[in-house]
Amino acid sequence: MRPVYMIGGGITPFKKTNAEMDFRLMVKTAFDAALTELPKLTLEMIDGSVGSYFSDHFTRQLMAAAMVQDYLGLCPKPSRRVEGGGATGGLCFQSAWEAVASGRMDVCLAFGFETMSRVNTWKGNEFIALASDTNFDYPLGGFYTGYYAMMVQRHMYEFGTTPEQMAMVSIKNHANACYNRYAQSPKKLNIADVRNATMVSTPLTLLDICTMSDGAAVAILASEEKAESLSSNPIKITGIGSGSDTMRLADRARGDVLLLPHEKKEDYKDLHYPGVHSCRGGRLAAHTAYRMAGVENPLDDLDFIELHDAYTSSEIQTYEDLGLCRYGDGGKFVASGAPFLANIDYGLDLERAGVLAVNPSGGLLACGHPIGATGLMQAVFAFWQLQGCIEQNLGSDKLQVPEAKRGLIHSHAGTGTYITVTILERP
Numbered sequence: 001m002r003p004v005y006m007i008g009g010g011i012t013p014f015k016k017t018n019a020e021m022d023f024r025l026m027v028k029t030a031f032d033a034a035l036t037e038l039p040k041l042t043l044e045m046i047d048g049s050v051g052s053y054f055s056d057h058f059t060r061q062l063m064a065a066a067m068v069q070d071y072l073g074l075c076p077k078p079s080r081r082v083e084g085g086g087a088t089g090g091l092c093f094q095s096a097w098e099a100v101a102s103g104r105m106d107v108c109l110a111f112g113f114e115t116m117s118r119v120n121t122w123k124g125n126e127f128i129a130l131a132s133d134t135n136f137d138y139p140l141g142g143f144y145t146g147y148y149a150m151m152v153q154r155h156m157y158e159f160g161t162t163p164e165q166m167a168m169v170s171i172k173n174h175a176n177a178c179y180n181r182y183a184q185s186p187k188k189l190n191i192a193d194v195r196n197a198t199m200v201s202t203p204l205t206l207l208d209i210c211t212m213s214d215g216a217a218v219a220i221l222a223s224e225e226k227a228e229s230l231s232s233n234p235i236k237i238t239g240i241g242s243g244s245d246t247m248r249l250a251d252r253a254r255g256d257v258l259l260l261p262h263e264k265k266e267d268y269k270d271l272h273y274p275g276v277h278s279c280r281g282g283r284l285a286a287h288t289a290y291r292m293a294g295v296e297n298p299l300d301d302l303d304f305i306e307l308h309d310a311y312t313s314s315e316i317q318t319y320e321d322l323g324l325c326r327y328g329d330g331g332k333f334v335a336s337g338a339p340f341l342a343n344i345d346y347g348l349d350l351e352r353a354g355v356l357a358v359n360p361s362g363g364l365l366a367c368g369h370p371i372g373a374t375g376l377m378q379a380v381f382a383f384w385q386l387q388g389c390i391e392q393n394l395g396s397d398k399l400q401v402p403e404a405k406r407g408l409i410h411s412h413a414g415t416g417t418y419i420t421v422t423i424l425e426r427p
Contacts, residue, residue, distance in 0.1 A: 089375025090411025
């Protein structure tokens with residue numbers, strides 16, 4: 001395989017409604033933003049694309065990615081659509097990496113979008129619920145907030161995780177979003193605000209859950225030769241991992257934890273794994289990406305993480321899947337302050353702030369979650385972090401991780417049905 005670099009990225013603001021733009025114009029806006037930093041790149045140099053959007057229902061348009069390809073002026077070059085629930089954007093990014101790594105393309109565009117707010121919230125949740133088992137789970141009222149409420153209830157029962165620890169995730173991500181001009185829901189919150197918000201599915205309140213969004217994001221990937229000629233500051237993709245699991249939680253078999261390099265078997269001698277409290281697909285994705293990138297201990301070897309926090313509880317679960325702490329210690333990890341930025345006042349007593357920034361962008365909770373764009377949005381923010389140009393792109397340096405050299409992005413579908421982990425590094 002050939003080395004692959006990210007050379008450009010762009011996003012639109014994520015909004016509750018973006019009615020003035022259809023999906024094609026949203027992608028074109030993000031694409032044009034990416035091209036402003038690449039004056040030598042022409043349309044003729046782009047060999048093809050991978051497009052991502054989650055649901056044909058939201059757009060009411062089949063083959064929408066083909067229409068974007070046309071709108072961008074890339075016909076008749078090769079293109080294909082990727083779809084994998086909440087991991088759609090992450091899968092798209094990895095598919096573009098494969099196109100370049102294999103030698104099939106020298107420059108590949110990854111684009112993603114979603115127009116979720118064109119329907120009311122109930123209908124949107126119904127569309128998303130069609131990504132669960134429609135024979136068994138969906139007829140019983142299977143909306144995803146209910147699934148995640150069940151998962152975190154088990155986490156609380158097994159490990160003592162508290163709603164207040166979950167609330168700290170919301171406080172962190174919404175406060176970070178106050179310095180992100182693309183974010184949908186910047187807010188200064190306290191624990192009482194989160195816990196007193198409208199209860200959706202116990203223990204998850206409105207402020208524990210991401211919001212439906214309209215938006216688009218693009219990433220431009222290139223071979224080493226093209227990256228050197230087209231970009232003054234390319235970022236290398238050094239780790240690729242993915243995993244999967246059964247769609248129904250009830251079908252998941254018990255087994256041993258796949259150990260990461262810094263873990264020992266005795267750490268988990270009494271753990272019932274994966275249960276409904278953990279995502280073994282996420283663990284496999286992390287294990288594969290770490291091995292490829294040479295990561296021995298994520299706390300030591302990573303500078304930041306942008307992870308899929310559709311719920312405050314899923315961020316806590318993902319700390320454990322990625323090995324930031326032992327399984328069961330995710331609540332304690334956030335309570336320690338380790339995933340908070342050191343230079344922002346969150347109104348909390350944070351002993352270990354600044355250890356490893358998680359979701360400095362604001363994540364899905366506060367930046368927004370237009371599903372097909374979300375994983376690519378993470379790639380764009382990671383790209384800017386590693387280029388050291390957060391202030392240039394956001395108008396503030398508050399979210400810039402000092403001397404960032406290596407970051408991780410994580411996409412997640414369903415209750416862990418598809419998961420991707422990708423590691424990017426400053427060469």
